[in-house]
Amino acid sequence: MKALRFYGGKDIRLEDIPEPAPGPKQVKIKVKWCGICGSDVHEYLAGPILIPVKRPHPLTGRQAPITGGHEFSGEIVAMGDNVAQFKVGDRVTVRPTMPCYQCYYCKKGQHIQCEMLGSIGGAADGAFADYVVAPVDNVYKLPDSVSYEAGSFVEPLACCVHAVKRGRMEPGAAVAVIGAGPIGLLTMQSALACGASDVFIFEFLPERMRLAKELGATEVINPKEGNPGKIIASLTSGRRADMVFECAGPGEALLLADTVCGRGGTIVEVGLMTEPFKFPFSNLFLREKSIITSQGYVDEFPAAIAFLGNGKVKCDPMMISSKVKVEDALEKGIKELTSERKLQHCKILVSPEL
Numbered sequence: 001m002k003a004l005r006f007y008g009g010k011d012i013r014l015e016d017i018p019e020p021a022p023g024p025k026q027v028k029i030k031v032k033w034c035g036i037c038g039s040d041v042h043e044y045l046a047g048p049i050l051i052p053v054k055r056p057h058p059l060t061g062r063q064a065p066i067t068g069g070h071e072f073s074g075e076i077v078a079m080g081d082n083v084a085q086f087k088v089g090d091r092v093t094v095r096p097t098m099p100c101y102q103c104y105y106c107k108k109g110q111h112i113q114c115e116m117l118g119s120i121g122g123a124a125d126g127a128f129a130d131y132v133v134a135p136v137d138n139v140y141k142l143p144d145s146v147s148y149e150a151g152s153f154v155e156p157l158a159c160c161v162h163a164v165k166r167g168r169m170e171p172g173a174a175v176a177v178i179g180a181g182p183i184g185l186l187t188m189q190s191a192l193a194c195g196a197s198d199v200f201i202f203e204f205l206p207e208r209m210r211l212a213k214e215l216g217a218t219e220v221i222n223p224k225e226g227n228p229g230k231i232i233a234s235l236t237s238g239r240r241a242d243m244v245f246e247c248a249g250p251g252e253a254l255l256l257a258d259t260v261c262g263r264g265g266t267i268v269e270v271g272l273m274t275e276p277f278k279f280p281f282s283n284l285f286l287r288e289k290s291i292i293t294s295q296g297y298v299d300e301f302p303a304a305i306a307f308l309g310n311g312k313v314k315c316d317p318m319m320i321s322s323k324v325k326v327e328d329a330l331e332k333g334i335k336e337l338t339s340e341r342k343l344q345h346c347k348i349l350v351s352p353e354l
């Protein structure tokens with residue numbers, strides 16, 4: 001079968017490899033769609049980060065080359081021994097994280113902090129391929145109301161539902177989201193699905209502003225026009241946002257989050273901040289604001305699937321900016337997302353069946 005394999009930083013190759021066979025308590029899945037994640041692009045540009053290159057991963061025993069792709073949906077085509085809960089033909093998605101289930105953090109239910117955490121598409125072969133194998137504990141059925149395209153959004157959506165949980169958002173909260181990329185748009189919809197009264201999106205790219213409005217933003221504000229603090233104050237009877245999700249990444253975005261967050265509010269940092277920068281901590285202190293971080297997910301897959309199933313979160317087709325085949329996933333997918341055209345894209349989906 002064809003597979004897009006990560007060898008190391010800036011070294012990804014399309015190869016022909018044998019189809020994987022499911023072991024005990026594993027299923028073999030025919031991949032339908034797999035999203036390209038910012039982390040795939042980061043792995044290509046700045047890696048190796050997640051992919052073990054120098055030595056085998058302690059949990060999976062695997063090292064590069066490893067097939068990428070962790071945001072996927074597909075159909076079960078074969079099962080290993082001791083698989084009772086699934087059958088051939090089931091439509092599924094997969095939680096890619098592979099925790100050890102033994103360490104202190106795993107036992108506390110914080111799998112994402114596992115000392116040996118591995119992942120499908122990171123420390124085990126992923127879904128930029130015709131087939132992928134997954135442990136049954138990681139597999140979730142998709143209801144008929146969730147298309148395969150939407151099924152490939154469950155993983156990033158789970159990150160966003162996790163962010164809402166990490167922030168302990170209260171029903172009726174006035175929420176601001178910085179950035180209307182894929183994670184910003186899914187976080188906005190997660191917050192609304194979890195009971196936010198209003199979600200104000202801060203974004204300056206016209207296409208993303210339009211998408212945010214279409215997907216349910218109460219108001220879309222261009223932070224480059226006017227005073228963002230005054231604008232959000234005017235929309236919230238002066239109090240500003242109770243909760244701000246920072247989904248853009250650079251330091252200025254966190255400064256904007258601080259500006260639009262009201263007294264006693266919470267800023268949840270969802271974007272990946274790679275560079276250190278100066279932050280006026282006294283603003284937080286005087287107004288008793290909190291900053292917390294949110295990375296990945298633990299057990300938010302059922303909630304994400306439910307939100308896609310009942311239509312509270314929409315991604316298909318609005319959030320899909322391009323569909324490419326596995327053979328083109330490097331040139332027209334990952335490299336496209338490193339080009340100057342990257343901001344014109346929302347989500348690029350890859351399929352072996354195109």
Ligand SMILES: [Zn+2]
Pocket residue numbers: 037038039070071155156
């Ligand atoms: Zn991802």
Ligand SMILES: [Zn+2]
Pocket residue numbers: 099100101102103104105106107113114115116117
């Ligand atoms: Zn662990």
